[in-house]
Amino acid sequence: MNWDPNLVAExxxxxxxxxxxxxxxxxxxxxxxxxxxxxxxxxxSMFIIDLRLMGWFKSVSVRAALSFLPYAxxxxxxxxxxxxxxxTSAPASYLENNAFLxxxxxxxxxxxxxxxxxxxxxxxxxxxxxxxxxxQSAKIFAGLSLFLWLFILLLGRWLxxxxxxxx
Amino acid sequence: xxxxxxxxxxxxxFSSWIREGNFIAEPFSTFxxxxxxxxxxxxxxxxxxxxxxxxxxxxxxEFLISKTQRLLQLAWWGFYLNLGSGVLLLLGQPxxxxxxxxxxxxMLSIVMALITMVVVQKGLGHLKMVPNGNGxxxxxxxxxxxxxxxxxxxxLIAIVAGRLIGYTQPPPPM
Numbered sequence: 001m002n003w004d005p006n007l008v009a010e011x012x013x014x015x016x017x018x019x020x021x022x023x024x025x026x027x028x029x030x031x032x033x034x035x036x037x038x039x040x041x042x043x044x045s046m047f048i049i050d051l052r053l054m055g056w057f058k059s060v061s062v063r064a065a066l067s068f069l070p071y072a073x074x075x076x077x078x079x080x081x082x083x084x085x086x087x088t089s090a091p092a093s094y095l096e097n098n099a100f101l102x103x104x105x106x107x108x109x110x111x112x113x114x115x116x117x118x119x120x121x122x123x124x125x126x127x128x129x130x131x132x133x134x135x136q137s138a139k140i141f142a143g144l145s146l147f148l149w150l151f152i153l154l155l156g157r158w159l160x161x162x163x164x165x166x167x
Numbered sequence: 168x169x170x171x172x173x174x175x176x177x178x179x180x181f182s183s184w185i186r187e188g189n190f191i192a193e194p195f196s197t198f199x200x201x202x203x204x205x206x207x208x209x210x211x212x213x214x215x216x217x218x219x220x221x222x223x224x225x226x227x228x229e230f231l232i233s234k235t236q237r238l239l240q241l242a243w244w245g246f247y248l249n250l251g252s253g254v255l256l257l258l259g260q261p262x263x264x265x266x267x268x269x270x271x272x273x274m275l276s277i278v279m280a281l282i283t284m285v286v287v288q289k290g291l292g293h294l295k296m297v298p299n300g301n302g303x304x305x306x307x308x309x310x311x312x313x314x315x316x317x318x319x320x321x322x323l324i325a326i327v328a329g330r331l332i333g334y335t336q337p338p339p340p341m
Binding site: 001029037040041043044045056060067071109161 | 194207216229236241
């Protein structure tokens, strides 16, 4: 079965809230503001969590640092919702954009990394108290997480450079 | 006279490179690369500022804010990155930026955010530990909570104004 990318883009273009965003004069810019708020929440908490797991800010326990995780989740949800708004407003332009495709791939990898940390590493490090170091494996998970999210942010800002065309 | 100076500056190599050139190699334009660094700085200073404000409001009490000087340093480094990238972005098209109302709103809110951040930082150095059930917690005065709230609001205004600048900018002046 052959997939026509134009049909795929056309399908997404008709999904909510794509038509609404295209008709509105302010929804897209509202979404952009929300996307920035989301990324500040996400990265603000990631800085605290990942840097503690990497061995910085040892004056606080790992549990205390991980308590900021809900903000990362809220920030991600805000970004997911606003990102969906952008995508459905002009899906063809995003599907043709290599920076966008790479950004989505890195988000998936970051998610897998977070899942791996939660399942295998978090039970080991949750009891680590102030002034105690974290194991090397935790540092690797955290370092990869921070690197991925910062690169994801950069790719988001580079989207206009890699825009091929619009539908 | 100042406007003529800016016009001549914009026509020069440096400003043109920021506006239209490439950062190291194609296709990574200088302008969008600077925007990328600007966003990283924003995520650091605003994100960490919001997290610390959440702590000051009373959440995450296990997180001792009196021991977060290095975290605040990271937030300040985020601001320095913003300052540097922001100045370069401004030098790319100074007349257009200075003619945009929201640019001034953003600058004012950044100044207010920085002032309140300094006030909060000084307040964090004077927290007292008070008994609370099984142990002790940091007593956060109301004034510090108010300032932390203002930090959140001023950075929020700066983010929104900054994002909307592109929609309200006049066309490039002749």
